[in-house]
Amino acid sequence: MDAQQNIQLFNNAAEKIFGYSADEILGQSITRLMKEKFRANHGNYIKQFADSDIQSRDMISRVMILAVKKDGSEFPVEITISKISINGKKEFTAIIRDVSNRIAFIEKLQHKLNTDNLTGLNNRNYFDGQLVEISQQYKRFGHTFCVLMFDLDKFKMVNDTYGHPIGDKVLQEFAKKTKQVIREVDILARFGGEEFIALLPNTRLKAAKEVANRIRQRISQQIVLSQDHEPVTFTVSIGVAEFSPHDDTESIIKRADDALYRAKNSGRNRVSD
Ligand SMILES: Nc1nc2c(ncn2[C@@H]2O[C@H](COP(=O)(O)OP(=O)(O)OP(=O)(O)O)[C@@H](O)[C@H]2O)c(=O)[nH]1
Numbered sequence: 001m002d003a004q005q006n007i008q009l010f011n012n013a014a015e016k017i018f019g020y021s022a023d024e025i026l027g028q029s030i031t032r033l034m035k036e037k038f039r040a041n042h043g044n045y046i047k048q049f050a051d052s053d054i055q056s057r058d059m060i061s062r063v064m065i066l067a068v069k070k071d072g073s074e075f076p077v078e079i080t081i082s083k084i085s086i087n088g089k090k091e092f093t094a095i096i097r098d099v100s101n102r103i104a105f106i107e108k109l110q111h112k113l114n115t116d117n118l119t120g121l122n123n124r125n126y127f128d129g130q131l132v133e134i135s136q137q138y139k140r141f142g143h144t145f146c147v148l149m150f151d152l153d154k155f156k157m158v159n160d161t162y163g164h165p166i167g168d169k170v171l172q173e174f175a176k177k178t179k180q181v182i183r184e185v186d187i188l189a190r191f192g193g194e195e196f197i198a199l200l201p202n203t204r205l206k207a208a209k210e211v212a213n214r215i216r217q218r219i220s221q222q223i224v225l226s227q228d229h230e231p232v233t234f235t236v237s238i239g240v241a242e243f244s245p246h247d248d249t250e251s252i253i254k255r256a257d258d259a260l261y262r263a264k265n266s267g268r269n270r271v272s273d
Pocket residue numbers: 118151152153154155156157159163164165166167168171192193194264268
């Protein structure tokens with residue numbers, strides 16, 4: 001690019017990435033290759049860079065820089081920009097790398113890191129992060145919330161009687177049906193084994209117990225079919241706790257777990273607080 005940011009040279013790789021031939025793009029502003037919202041800042045950015053002592057720098061932005069191809073499609077890029085002075089005239093070189101694959105890979109890893117393979121629910125890692133966030137919000141804004149702890153009843157017997165794959169089916173069915181009962185903003189996660197946990201934002205204890213009871217009833221009406229096509233029924237016990245000013249992320253889970261223990265001890269297929 002020249003000092004006005006018009007393109008002077010467009011190599012083969014650039015032609016391939018952007019879909020323009022050099023003939024089409026030479027002489028045009030480099031901003032033509034950026035998504036519109038990045039264009040406005042570009043001038044200032046280049047001016048700052050041109051006036052600085054730095055020869056070469058990565059264009060770091062708090063948001064990912066998106067480039068635009070000739071066909072209008074957008075893709076994430078990483079840019080390193082350098083300047084040279086030729087006969088007193090400043091020129092710029094931009095090395096632009098298409099990072100779509102890298103970003104897609106990172107997103108896939110992030111998804112894996114947060115997801116339970118068997119049920120497709122969030123996993124404990126994700127839940128723990130959300131719990132930290134929602135308890136910080138509680139401290140700042142006083143928005144209350146509840147934690148529900150679930151444990152499938154006599155699940156060992158399901159495995160022992162019908163086999164592990166049927167046990168897995170029960171876990172999947174539990175996840176699917178429970179998701180249908182709770183709201184979109186509620187967070188349901190597999191806590192491990194046959195234990196699940198849910199976060200209900202902006203919910204008081206009474207309402208959370210009602211939700212828990214709806215889930216409990218729904219689950220007690222579900223069946224999965226065994227390998228011999230026998231109906232397999234299952235139930236769930238649920239402990240409920242509302243976050244209080246004395247709580248932290250550990251104590252709220254402990255209180256929900258203690259409530260679950262009471263639900264189990266008072267006969268299972270029950271909700272307790
Ligand atoms: N199929 C299957 N079983 C699992 C999985 N994770 C844990 N389990 C089983 O879950 C069972 C849990 O059994 P226990 O902790 O004894 O409890 P329970 O039989 O549910 O009895 P209560 O909780 O007291 O009602 C064990 O048999 C584990 O092997 C899984 O991913 N798939």
